Amino acid sequence: MNLIPFLLVIPLAWALISLLLPRLPIGPIALLGMLVQSLATALLWRSVQLHGAERYAIGDWMAPLGITLVADGLTVTLLAITALIAMVCAFYALFYLRSHRHEARYFWPLFWFLLASLNGIWLAGDLFNLYVGLELVTFAAVGMVILSANRQTLAAGLRYLYMALLGSIGYLLGVALLYSAYGTLDMRQLAELIEPNWTTHVAMLSISLGLLVKTAIFPFHFWLPPAHGGALAPVSALLSALVVKSSFYILARLWLDVGADVLPVITAQGFGLIGACAIFYGGFKALQQDEIKMLVAYSTVAQLGYLMLVFPLAAGTAPEHSMLAWQGGMLHVLAHALAKSAMFLSVGTLVLAVGSKKIDALAGISTRIPLSLFAFGLAGVSLMGLPPSGGFNAKWLMLQSAIGSGQWHWVVVLSLGSLLTATYIFKVFRVSFDQQAIDSGKGLVKRAPWGMELSALFLAGLAIALGFAAALPVELLSLPEVESSLMEASQ
Amino acid sequence: MNLAFDVLLGIALLLCAAGVFYSRDLFRAVVMFIAFGLLLALVWVRLDAPDLALAEAAIGAGLTGVLMIDAVAHLSAKNAHHQGAQFDQTGARPQLWSRILPVFSAVIIFILLLGAIWWRPDAPVSLPDLVAESLPESGVEHPITAVLLNFRSYDTLLEIAVLLVAVVVAMALKPDTSEPEAGNSKDPILHGLSARLVPPMLVVGVYILWAGSYMPGGAFQGGAILAAALVFLKLAGFGIERLADSLLRIGLALGFIVFLTVATSVMIGGRPFLTYPESVAGELIFFIEAMLTFSIGLILFSLFSQAPPPVAPTSSLQGEQDER
Amino acid sequence: MSANLWFALVGAGLIALAAFTFFVQTHLLRRIFAFNIMGSGVFLIMVGMAQHLRQTDPVPQALVLTGIVVAVSATALALLIFRRFYALSAAVTLTQDNDTLGDSYEQEPRQ
Numbered sequence: 001m002n003l004i005p006f007l008l009v010i011p012l013a014w015a016l017i018s019l020l021l022p023r024l025p026i027g028p029i030a031l032l033g034m035l036v037q038s039l040a041t042a043l044l045w046r047s048v049q050l051h052g053a054e055r056y057a058i059g060d061w062m063a064p065l066g067i068t069l070v071a072d073g074l075t076v077t078l079l080a081i082t083a084l085i086a087m088v089c090a091f092y093a094l095f096y097l098r099s100h101r102h103e104a105r106y107f108w109p110l111f112w113f114l115l116a117s118l119n120g121i122w123l124a125g126d127l128f129n130l131y132v133g134l135e136l137v138t139f140a141a142v143g144m145v146i147l148s149a150n151r152q153t154l155a156a157g158l159r160y161l162y163m164a165l166l167g168s169i170g171y172l173l174g175v176a177l178l179y180s181a182y183g184t185l186d187m188r189q190l191a192e193l194i195e196p197n198w199t200t201h202v203a204m205l206s207i208s209l210g211l212l213v214k215t216a217i218f219p220f221h222f223w224l225p226p227a228h229g230g231a232l233a234p235v236s237a238l239l240s241a242l243v244v245k246s247s248f249y250i251l252a253r254l255w256l257d258v259g260a261d262v263l264p265v266i267t268a269q270g271f272g273l274i275g276a277c278a279i280f281y282g283g284f285k286a287l288q289q290d291e292i293k294m295l296v297a298y299s300t301v302a303q304l305g306y307l308m309l310v311f312p313l314a315a316g317t318a319p320e321h322s323m324l325a326w327q328g329g330m331l332h333v334l335a336h337a338l339a340k341s342a343m344f345l346s347v348g349t350l351v352l353a354v355g356s357k358k359i360d361a362l363a364g365i366s367t368r369i370p371l372s373l374f375a376f377g378l379a380g381v382s383l384m385g386l387p388p389s390g391g392f393n394a395k396w397l398m399l400q401s402a403i404g405s406g407q408w409h410w411v412v413v414l415s416l417g418s419l420l421t422a423t424y425i426f427k428v429f430r431v432s433f434d435q436q437a438i439d440s441g442k443g444l445v446k447r448a449p450w451g452m453e454l455s456a457l458f459l460a461g462l463a464i465a466l467g468f469a470a471a472l473p474v475e476l477l478s479l480p481e482v483e484s485s486l487m488e489a490s491q
Numbered sequence: 492m493n494l495a496f497d498v499l500l501g502i503a504l505l506l507c508a509a510g511v512f513y514s515r516d517l518f519r520a521v522v523m524f525i526a527f528g529l530l531l532a533l534v535w536v537r538l539d540a541p542d543l544a545l546a547e548a549a550i551g552a553g554l555t556g557v558l559m560i561d562a563v564a565h566l567s568a569k570n571a572h573h574q575g576a577q578f579d580q581t582g583a584r585p586q587l588w589s590r591i592l593p594v595f596s597a598v599i600i601f602i603l604l605l606g607a608i609w610w611r612p613d614a615p616v617s618l619p620d621l622v623a624e625s626l627p628e629s630g631v632e633h634p635i636t637a638v639l640l641n642f643r644s645y646d647t648l649l650e651i652a653v654l655l656v657a658v659v660v661a662m663a664l665k666p667d668t669s670e671p672e673a674g675n676s677k678d679p680i681l682h683g684l685s686a687r688l689v690p691p692m693l694v695v696g697v698y699i700l701w702a703g704s705y706m707p708g709g710a711f712q713g714g715a716i717l718a719a720a721l722v723f724l725k726l727a728g729f730g731i732e733r734l735a736d737s738l739l740r741i742g743l744a745l746g747f748i749v750f751l752t753v754a755t756s757v758m759i760g761g762r763p764f765l766t767y768p769e770s771v772a773g774e775l776i777f778f779i780e781a782m783l784t785f786s787i788g789l790i791l792f793s794l795f796s797q798a799p800p801p802v803a804p805t806s807s808l809q810g811e812q813d814e815r
Numbered sequence: 816m817s818a819n820l821w822f823a824l825v826g827a828g829l830i831a832l833a834a835f836t837f838f839v840q841t842h843l844l845r846r847i848f849a850f851n852i853m854g855s856g857v858f859l860i861m862v863g864m865a866q867h868l869r870q871t872d873p874v875p876q877a878l879v880l881t882g883i884v885v886a887v888s889a890t891a892l893a894l895l896i897f898r899r900f901y902a903l904s905a906a907v908t909l910t911q912d913n914d915t916l917g918d919s920y921e922q923e924p925r926q
Binding site for chain 2: 002004005008009012013015016019020056057058059060061064065066067105106109110113116117120128129132133135136139140142143146147149177180181182183184189193195197198199202203205
């Protein structure tokens, strides 16, 4: 029996359980569901590793009439990282939500709907199906942001919802134009048919703008910090680690997989340029924040910028450099997902422990709550791109690609970006290791639940471990189907 | 003759949209919006899309209109008369670029789209032919129902999930302390009227659902009419939103549960996800649609009735205290 | 010019008009109108362009039916959040002082 549909059925079924049976202990039940989900993901992962990419025709209707799901190397890697991070966030939420009774009631149904929609997006092979998936992600994510329903989160949620809806309309407009021009919604078929003409360019422009808004790439980033910085800690972790990646994933698939032949070099360089702006702007803003969660949220804005560098490095360059960029970019998705979720979780613990969101309030806590601070530090190492870490490997691959293809300007951007990241990470450390504050007995904290500290540490450890095991996902990314499309991309 | 009508219709549509955006107060904007929806329904008839005309009139104009009226009615007079094009919330003078940029981008968007529509290449694939070919195997005779509930049923499954998520968020936003609404005023005229109107509305809803298998109609249009009947009952003062909470929740999710269960259980027979056995495809689709109609009606109604109660805008400090 | 093409062009006009409105109007309810009308414009393009010079196409019609339902749930969701926000802040716009743009963002401590 094929496993692909179960990755959708399991989260949807658990969403219904946690919605309809609130009297049950839905938190522990969710953890059980995550185990089942992870098992299914692991089996699919193994099967793809052994037999190559799989296609699954829903309802036994072949594309273009029906909808096809695709599980290739990239898909299963993203499915795996999603299951992993969601499981740790669920574990963390078990402890975290004890102090948020009201929010806990609706956290779990939304959590499961979010998971179902993310899995749906990773697996989708149909343009309109992606639209419905994007809307489902948006609704669930906005719902999770406004769970605490105070004035700030409601305003942040509204801003997020409005921008996300605008993005969806842009995406749908592009899909409408593509359908009228090619008569199909299936992405593989479209990849064969697509050719450069006015309608295609306008459609791709509209789709790109819509997805850039949803991914919060500079200059459309402004909705992200209040939403990610204001939400509950496990929600922030899920949003920064996974949700913004979903729209980037579609953008990357569409340009590099489907529309590689129609991607003008100038557009790819333009994508790189706004990525560079995001890196510097996000970095500077992060440096200016005096609230720890806002610092981490602006760090997400900056880190998303690196993803945009994939386009100029992968399009119009020699196949081997293109491959390096593609691998580096996708490794960066994984590394950032692990590091940023670890960071948001550890920061959530720190804020809970010191009872304040200000960075200054962390003065002298290095001896009081070392475990969470250590997790924050490890995650920081990966974000800065210091070896050994997943972040280092990702940036190293991208650097190699940039040097190899002679695009020295991106080398400069990559290096300066790392320096900027180091600056704002050390800003936190300077405060927390403040010797005076330690001596004067400041930084008395509440004890944090062990489960919360451990979850953050686990994810941060994985972000580092990715530095040693990077070959595993990279090897999966180079499975035949992905590779062949890249060969086309670079011709 | 037809051409002149179409041109007039299109221009009226654009004027209506402008009216929605630039009418002086929001009540007028809502009225214009409902008019816009009805005109759009006419356009769908002209485009040979009676299903969309039905859905647009019931959902686009009707339900969205009711939702907007309800929201505007709860604004204070000052905020409802908030005028068009306002930059000066804080009294700051608008900068030149903030006036030029919107005009510029709107013109660019229009030109790009114009070009994209005009120089459209000929599509190499023809889905309508494929739909017509496979229609006999789908179990229904109406092609749109076949696309929605069979060929692309996965989209529809996710779409119901979208509706469900919206309701979950509505529930999450409901304040904990939900005291019964004071004096649910029973309008005698509405009350009497609804007693006569609701039964035929339900009959029409069921008919539209049933008709969907061989002519325009189906679960969404039927559900919208069901929702309209429920909204009507509520406005007339029947306290139907006080259904037991758990019962309501099951009703909301019923359609989704049935859909998901059917979709998954066919896999036991070795078929792919969402494949209906051909011999009973028509019956299964009708069964799913019936459950969906019921749930969609309840969901759309809940989105209306679960709206936060009309709290007078308080100072922000008080608001924060209400929170906790 | 067929009716299909004409209404696709009208759809383009609606999108441009709604986009303009979205840029200049700060009132949150007007922006919800703008979404709905922009969405209608997209639907018109979707059906009109697909049917121009070809037969009636049930696929985009079904897609638009899905789109209409998604649009109404988006509208309902936006209205729900807006109304709760309005009850707490008495504001109908998102301005600098009731959160946003990150620059002036300051979270009140929970408790």
